[in-house]
Amino acid sequence: MKRALVSVSDKRGVVELAGVLHTLGVEILSTGGTYSAIAAANIAVKQVSAHTGAPEILDGRVKTLHPKIHGGLLGRDTPEHRREMEANGIVPIDLVVVNLYPFEATIAKPGTTLEAAIENIDIGGPAMLRSAAKNHERVAVVVDPDDYAWVAQALQAGGLSAGQRLQLARKAYAHTSAYDASIAAYLSAIDDSAADTRTQAPARRDLPDTLSFQWRRLYELRYGENPHQKAAFYADARSPLATTSHRPTIAAAEVLGGKQLSYNNILDLDAALGLCLE
Incomplete structure (x- = not known):
């Protein structure tokens, strides 16, 4: 170089x-x-x-x-x-x-x-x-x-x-x-x-005409909603919930052992975490 x-x-x-x-x-x-x-x-x-x-x-x-x-x-x-x-x-x-x-x-x-x-x-x-x-x-x-x-x-x-x-x-x-x-x-x-009126702050709509998201794959899932479907777990790459938030989230959780998670496992885990946080 x-x-x-x-x-x-x-x-x-x-x-x-x-x-x-x-x-x-x-x-x-x-x-x-x-x-x-x-x-x-x-x-x-x-x-x-x-x-x-x-x-x-x-x-x-x-x-x-x-x-x-x-x-x-x-x-x-x-x-x-x-x-x-x-x-x-x-x-x-x-x-x-x-x-x-x-x-x-x-x-x-x-x-x-x-x-x-x-x-x-x-x-x-x-x-x-x-x-x-x-x-x-x-x-x-x-x-x-x-x-x-x-x-x-x-x-x-x-x-x-x-x-x-x-x-x-x-x-x-x-x-x-x-x-x-x-x-x-x-x-x-x-x-x-x-x-x-370029020298003024423009009014901005909450819902823009063009909206794009970028998602980052965290890991592949065992299967989707049904066993014949492929699936992966994605998170918003720029969201603090997936990076620096102090609030517990499934996206930030670490899989310590057991089988590879499925889509339904993610839903169940998210529901359980939601109950704990109420």
């Missing part, structure tokens, strides 16, 4: 990861606040604008939308692609560490204007994630700070395997999918008249 692009909104652990990359001799490219954080830790880092030869423009709306970035991500390790990249002054980027503008956190704040919401729609970030994830055969893509530790460990041990890069690509596409779903839900919950 020779080159990494690191540009994150959530900066948890990013300096430590950059330190590992630096010790491995990886050139780090970055932007904005991430660049400042890494540079402040005395870790060698290069501005993306210096790498591309193009300045950040349009109030930062255009930073990474450049052939030297996306060509570096999408170029495959084939003789034809290597020749074309060299002819155009494009060098490979092997690792992308990106998470996105906090759109959901922004629109959750009371009084958020349409203008503020729109400015927190990330464009360059999802584009880089999708480019890197598409080319996961060669490029590793990391969206979750909770993955930094094992990714760093793998790099120190010699590199990420093909299977690990595929695992990270899956997560990247799930991340961008959920991100776009939240934007679509927000825009479809406000009236067209909001376009004429």
Whole structure:
């Protein structure tokens, strides 16, 4: 691994990861606040604008939308692609560490204007994630700070395997999918008249025109409602009930022993837990 692009909104652990990359001799490219954080830790880092030869423009709306970035991500390790990249002054980027503008956190704040919401729609970030994830055969893509530790460990041990890069690509596409779903839900919950009052907080319907959910498989079940049916237990991937809630839930319960659960077992357990919590 020779080159990494690191540009994150959530900066948890990013300096430590950059330190590992630096010790491995990886050139780090970055932007904005991430660049400042890494540079402040005395870790060698290069501005993306210096790498591309193009300045950040349009109030930062255009930073990474450049052939030297996306060509570096999408170029495959084939003789034809290597020749074309060299002819155009494009060098490979092997690792992308990106998470996105906090759109959901922004629109959750009371009084958020349409203008503020729109400015927190990330464009360059999802584009880089999708480019890197598409080319996961060669490029590793990391969206979750909770993955930094094992990714760093793998790099120190010699590199990420093909299977690990595929695992990270899956997560990247799930991340961008959920991100776009939240934007679509927000825009479809406000009236067209909001376009004429962008500096005001628009009224939002409780029931948007477009609503998408993303569910995470927890485990397969022995069977569905009937023995001939296949089934699995899924939970809302973004719900605190399945992650950080202190309220007991079946989704957060651990199966300690016995047979694999069935759909009817889940229903019975949920009913029993509900009675206990009354």
